[in-house]
Amino acid sequence: MARSRNIKPGFFSNEDLADLDFAARLLFIGMWTEADREGRLEDRPKRLKMALFPADNIDIDGMLDALELKGFIRRYETSGVKAIQVVNWSKHQNPHVKEAASTIPAEGQHQPVQGEHGESTGQAPGENSSFPADSLSLDSLNLIPDSLTPSSESPEDLFDRFWKLYPRKVGKANAQKAWAKLKVHSALFDRMAAALAAWSVSADWTKDGGQFIPHPATWLNGKRWEDELPVPANVHHLPTSRHHGFAERDYTAGLIPREDGTYAF
Template sequence: MARSRNIKPGFFSNEHLAELDFATRLLFIGLWTEADREGRMEDRPRRLKMALFPADSVDIVHMLDDLDHLGFIKRYTVGDVQAIQIINWAKHQNPHMKEAKSIIPAMPVVEPSQGKHEESTVLAPDSHSSFPADSLSLDSGFLIPDSLNPSPAPVDAGELFARFWKLYPRKVGKDKAEKAWAKLKLTEALFDTIIKALAKHSLTPGWTKDNGQFIPHASTWLNGKRWEDEVSVPSNVHHLPSSRHTGFDQRDYKAGLTAVGDGTYEF
């Protein structure tokens, strides 16, 4: 059952959401109306499609994956239940106190002993957010997962894509490649990893034979995180045939000569 939820100006200026296409951003809003008071719902893409995009041709599964990849939602499974948790829901929505309690299992919490600094994003069923609805804004970290680690220095994704595209050997589907690039949580370290992997892939037989017709489109390579593949680069060292001109160090070049007083030899 759809519910009334809050949306504030910070949503439209959020730089992380701007990486997603228009339909996916609209889906994110729609998920709020489908979520229960704890920000959970069943992970049923076909039902969500009928509820939120009944007249549109969209790929709900792909859109949910994009939202999950960027940290706006978490798709998880508990027993036989496949569910979705909207991240930081309790900090940014203030459901009506008469809403029914959630019947969907909460997302498993990562234990501190696993070495990750994570904070539970789910309120207890009887708890209510201490943030009023009007506090939703970009400055309050609007629906973005909290982190105890400082954010990495910003990178110029456009400039780095230009460098990647210049090196990628198959120049087709640039527009799709740019969209795939925009989905990456790009850092200088990740860029270096991608470029090093690309150099290895470029030497494999599958990329070098038949004028490169088997090289995947850049968008496919990026979406599949192919830089994480284990690649064996063949040796390109060609051994020269053995020379017949050998044994020079064993020859006696003084044979047949006569030694003279100054240490030289003559015929």
């Protein structure tokens, strides 16, 4: 069962994640909603695909290997159970105190770790933790600070991050000129990165091998991070109601007017 988790804008600026395919980055986010309160989930690629990418033809198993190679997850098997552990989960995530205890064995153990009265040993909100309960702090992934924290990164450093994120790497010199005109700061960069993450999985950018992705300079000059995403083609709108147009109807059509202003059949 999926759980509610939080994500900070800095996630989209992680340099190690930026090296991965956009689908692998989205998979990593989705895995948090599938993981239990200890950051564990079953290592079942087909099930993950059906839960997170039911309409996409992608290699979940390969993306899991890539995430493990970068150190974001560990894939292991114990007591005949294939499982995944999100690295440093218990240090940086405070699940809800009423969330069910984990039933997946930890790596190297033969049964789930249980505390007194069968409760999970994961931290309850506010217990021995310096992180707020409503935040998934991913400092262990070397994420940049969120936009409320002053950043020491120069515009050139931010451009390098943008260039790694942008899926169509053409016209770099023109993109750098456009970047310089914008005077990008960390808060603006976070908005750009969030927009790129959304557009990178949109139908407009993924169809026909990505040939309709605009050049980076075009995207920057047009401030395209402010564009609204198109409605997916597979989203069914509510049918048009038959109960409309009353004001435009002629209710006297076919009737015989009388001298007193009334009508007869």
